[in-house]
Amino acid sequence: MKQKQLSDAIGKIDAAYVEEALTDTARKPSITWLRRGIPVVAAAVVIAVVAWQQPWNTGFAPTIPNVESTTDDKNMVSVGGVPRFYCNRTVQTESIALIYPWEYLTLPEQYVYAAFQTQTYHIVGRDAISDTSQIGESLGSCIATGTDSYTDQTHSRSFEVYAIRGIATECMVALHMDGSFYPYAKDEYDPPATLGEWIEQYSLPDYVQLERFSQTDAAHTAKEYFHLSDDTAFWEQLLTCKDAPFTEFDPKSRDSVNKISFTITSEVLGVYKRGLHITADGYLSTNLMFYGYAFYIGEETAAELIAYATANAEPAFYEPYYETVAGTLIEIGEDYLLIDDGILCETPSDGMVFRVPTTDLRIRRTLLMDVVTVGDTVQLSFTGTVDTAHDNQIDHPVFLQIAHITENGELYS
Amino acid sequence: MEDTKIIALFEARSEQAITALSTQYGSTCAKVAHNILGNPQDVEECLNDAYLAVWNTIPPQKPQRLLHYVCAIVRNLACKQYHAKTAQKRSTQYAVSLEELEGCLPSASSMERHWDSEAIAESLNTFLSGLDRNHRILFVRRYWQAESIEALAAHFGTSKHNISVRLSRLRKHLQRHLEQEGVFL
Numbered sequence: 001m002k003q004k005q006l007s008d009a010i011g012k013i014d015a016a017y018v019e020e021a022l023t024d025t026a027r028k029p030s031i032t033w034l035r036r037g038i039p040v041v042a043a044a045v046v047i048a049v050v051a052w053q054q055p056w057n058t059g060f061a062p063t064i065p066n067v068e069s070t071t072d073d074k075n076m077v078s079v080g081g082v083p084r085f086y087c088n089r090t091v092q093t094e095s096i097a098l099i100y101p102w103e104y105l106t107l108p109e110q111y112v113y114a115a116f117q118t119q120t121y122h123i124v125g126r127d128a129i130s131d132t133s134q135i136g137e138s139l140g141s142c143i144a145t146g147t148d149s150y151t152d153q154t155h156s157r158s159f160e161v162y163a164i165r166g167i168a169t170e171c172m173v174a175l176h177m178d179g180s181f182y183p184y185a186k187d188e189y190d191p192p193a194t195l196g197e198w199i200e201q202y203s204l205p206d207y208v209q210l211e212r213f214s215q216t217d218a219a220h221t222a223k224e225y226f227h228l229s230d231d232t233a234f235w236e237q238l239l240t241c242k243d244a245p246f247t248e249f250d251p252k253s254r255d256s257v258n259k260i261s262f263t264i265t266s267e268v269l270g271v272y273k274r275g276l277h278i279t280a281d282g283y284l285s286t287n288l289m290f291y292g293y294a295f296y297i298g299e300e301t302a303a304e305l306i307a308y309a310t311a312n313a314e315p316a317f318y319e320p321y322y323e324t325v326a327g328t329l330i331e332i333g334e335d336y337l338l339i340d341d342g343i344l345c346e347t348p349s350d351g352m353v354f355r356v357p358t359t360d361l362r363i364r365r366t367l368l369m370d371v372v373t374v375g376d377t378v379q380l381s382f383t384g385t386v387d388t389a390h391d392n393q394i395d396h397p398v399f400l401q402i403a404h405i406t407e408n409g410e411l412y413s
Numbered sequence: 414m415e416d417t418k419i420i421a422l423f424e425a426r427s428e429q430a431i432t433a434l435s436t437q438y439g440s441t442c443a444k445v446a447h448n449i450l451g452n453p454q455d456v457e458e459c460l461n462d463a464y465l466a467v468w469n470t471i472p473p474q475k476p477q478r479l480l481h482y483v484c485a486i487v488r489n490l491a492c493k494q495y496h497a498k499t500a501q502k503r504s505t506q507y508a509v510s511l512e513e514l515e516g517c518l519p520s521a522s523s524m525e526r527h528w529d530s531e532a533i534a535e536s537l538n539t540f541l542s543g544l545d546r547n548h549r550i551l552f553v554r555r556y557w558q559a560e561s562i563e564a565l566a567a568h569f570g571t572s573k574h575n576i577s578v579r580l581s582r583l584r585k586h587l588q589r590h591l592e593q594e595g596v597f598l
Contacts, residue, residue, distance in 0.1 A: 005530050006514055007492050007507075010556050012534035015481040017541050021553035022441055022480055026568045149563070 079341070080323045080386035080394065084352065086344040089412055091326040093379050093401040102148040102155070104365040107177040111144035114175055114184050116161050121173060121184035124290065125270025126362075126398075128180035129164075134207075134268050135174055135181050136163035144175065164268060166203030171289075172269070183270035185290060195284065195295040196242025202289060205235045207269050210276070212319065213262040215310060226313035233312075237305055244284065244295040257281045260306050263319075264288055272383070273321055278305050322381035325354050325394065326403050329376045332367055335359050339380060343405060343412075355391040356380055356400075366400045379403040416479040423471040431464045438480050442487045448559035449491040451505035459494060463487040488557070507559040513584060514556055533596055540590045544583075551576070552583055 077084050102110060114121045116139070129135065138160060145156045160176040163169050164183065174181040192198040199205070210231040216223045228234065258280040263273050269289070276286040282302045285294040297305075327341035335358055342351020358364045372378050384395025405412040414433050422430035442463065446456040463486045476482035495507060541549050551569065554560045562580075566573040 004496055005533070007496075007511055008530035009533035009537060010514070011485065011488055011492065012530060013541065013553070013557060014538045015478050015485070017538070017549060017553050018484065018557055019478045019481045020546070021550045021558065022484060024550045024554075024568075026570070149561075 079325045079352075079354075080382065080384065082352070082386045082388060082392070084341060084344075085350070086341075087346045088407065089344055090406045091324075091344070091379055091403050092406065093403045099149045100365055100369070101150055104361065104368065105146075106361050108175075108182045109146075110155065111146040111157060111159070111175075111177075113146065113187065114142045114144040114159070114161070114173075116140070116142035116173060119170060120187045122187040123270075124172075124183050124185045125267070125272065127267060127270075128177075128182055129174060129268050131268070132181060134165050136165045138162055139169060139173065142175070166206050167268075168201045171201045183268060185270065189291050191246045191291070191293055193246055194242060195244040195246075195297065196239070198246075198289075198293065198295070199239065199242070202269060204288075205239075207266045208264055208276075208288070209266075210234050210262045210264070210309075212316060213260050213309060213313070215258075215260045215306075217258055225316045225318050226310065227316040228309055228313040230312075234305065234308060237301070237308060238284075238297075241297045241301050244297040244301075247283070247294050247296050258306070260309055278302050278309075280306065322383060322398060324379055324381050325386075326377070326379040326405070327351065327354070329372055329374055329378045332358075332374055337363075337367065337400075339378060343377065352392060354380075354386065355393045356382075356397050357393065360397065363397050363400055372400055372402060377403050377405055419479060420471060420475060423468065424475075431468060434464060434467060434479075434483060435460075438483055441480065442484055444560075445484050445487050445558050446491045448561070449488065449495055449505060449507035451507075455491075455494060459487060459491045462490050466490070484558075505559070506561045510556050510559045513580070514587075536591060536594050536596050537587075539594075540587055543590075548579070548583060551579060555580055 075086065075088075077086050108123045108126070112123045114123075121142075140161055141158050142161045143156050144159050145154055147154050162174045162176060162181060164172055164174050170186065172183055172185045175184055192201060211228055212225070213228065214223050214225050259277050262276040264276055265272050265274075271288060274286070274288045276284070276288055278284055278297075280299065280302055282296055282299040283294050284297050284302075285292070287293075325339060325341060326344060327339045328343055329337060330340045330353070331338040337356050337358055339354045339356060340351045341354070342348035345351050356363065358367060366372055378400055380394065380397055380400050382394050382397045384397075387393045387395065414437055419430060419433045419437060422433055439460070442460055443456055446459045446463075447453075450456055450459060463483060466486050467483055474482075492507070495505070541552065544552065547569075551565065554565060554568065560568070562573050562576050565576045569576065
């Protein structure tokens with residue numbers, strides 16, 4: 001809504017300013033820039049927002065990326081489950097992301113659209129489906145396309161298309177790329193008529209574990225976190241209201257009611273920490289499959305679901321969108337890099353060194369393009385854990401960014 | 414062809430009017446639509462609708478700035494199409510540029526006045542009037558036309574990094590301006 005209003009406002013700025021910009025003639029390149037040449041790192045297009053950081057903008061996103069973290073004076077901070085004692089310094093990442101040249105993109109990053117039969121599919125998620133037993137029969141081949149942001153050139157390539165077990169092929173398929181299977185989903189807003197239809201289309205009980213959730217009261221004065229170890233009964237209860245109709249609604253109107261919000265991650269569905277909310281006024285709303293869907297399940301059922309979940313779950317701690325570790329990049333090896341977090345400790349020698357594998361192109365390209373180098377202060381975001389038995393190796397690194405550390409409002413590093 | 418001649422063709426209900434309009438401003442319109450929609454089929458559809466809208470509104474309208482008139486229609490139609498089709502964003506330049514600006518606008522608490530788009534536009538005009546020409550053009554090309562960083566770098570003959578830094582400063586400047594004016598969404 002905010003974006004829509006903003007867009008409307010921008011659209012109403014003075015015609016004279018718009019015409020001035022529309023008719024402005026291109027400048028010649030500045031001499032200083034030409035003299036400097038274009039270093040490799042500058043070939044990356046800088047944009048100000050990371051697309052996947054806000055996977056949903058309809059107003060009730062449950063999670064926000066952890067781009068800034070503050071440590072209290074010698075407070076304990078968890079780095080992927082490892083307790084660290086940091087002093088009062090603030091880590092701030094540069095609020096920029098890079099669009100990489102075509103050759104530095106993975107195949108699913110390159111070919112974001114796939115045309116198969118009469119439908120267009122869009123890549124979802126960033127990882128391949130590791131459990132290949134979920135891959136069904138071959139359906140034929142498709143033409144996948146993508147655009148090189150540097151040259152505006154459109155590339156296309158043929159890939160084999162496979163069904164995903166239990167999921168309607170008009171909703172999702174898997175593309176076989178370079179030995180791995182990547183989920184692609186229907187690229188259009190096409191809400192199902194009922195909750196049952198939606199659950200069936202994606203075989204949700206098979207691929208969605210309703211495990212972690214938070215409970216928020218109407219006044220937003222309290223938010224508690226829970227862990228539900230067995231969601232079988234919850235799904236059974238949900239399936240009793242298969243006929244719950246799809247409904248259009250303004251998500252913001254649901255802000256002022258009691259609700260529980262599950263955080264859902266599913267490799268097969270290609271979703272990471274999406275939300276599914278049950279609100280006391282009788283709605284199930286979700287952004288699970290990329291668009292905002294809501295179903296009216298009735299106040300009674302909603303109350304039963306909320307009561308069941310809270311009665312059968314254990315209290316849990318808040319989990320950030322991504323785990324992070326910040327520090328100094330002290331070494332870049334053949335297939336790894338080392339980050340020392342001593343800069344956040346009162347005594348730098350108390351720093352712990354974390355080993356980050358760089359075999360994944362999404363991390364390696366940051367080094368290949370000299371975005372970071374030895375001596376830089378960096379922050380790594382990751383979704384896995386820290387293996388303290390093996391050189392503090394970090395699983396599933398997601399991205400590496402330049403960071404700045406401040407103390408009492410002044411730049412520390 | 415001059416604007417007045419194109420408008421005269423519309424007023425005469427000449428079929429050449431749309432051809433003339435398309436020849437004169439078609440590429441600019443297509444660029445605006447493409448930045449927002451990012452899809453050639455949608456762009457074509459949007460342009461056809463925009464030309465039809467111009468045909469239906471001139472006469473009685475007699476725009477003083479035909480380029481702005483047609484581009485504003487294109488932008489409105491493209492934005493409508495974008496918002497209608499996407500409950501979540503796609504990675505068009507429009508989506509990226511809107512997200513950049515969104516951070517400039519603090520959310521209103523219950524005690525604060527909610528501003529409508531007219532009032533925000535007025536505040537934006539005040540902000541733009543205080544900028545030098547180059548920065549104003551940069552702002553409008555990025556946030557009205559949704560032009561990419563790369564295209565802006567090419568247009569201004571500078572690096573993408575330079576454009577990015579300049580936009581970042583402009584946004585900070587805008588944020589201060591909006592805060593001073595008490596603009597909240």
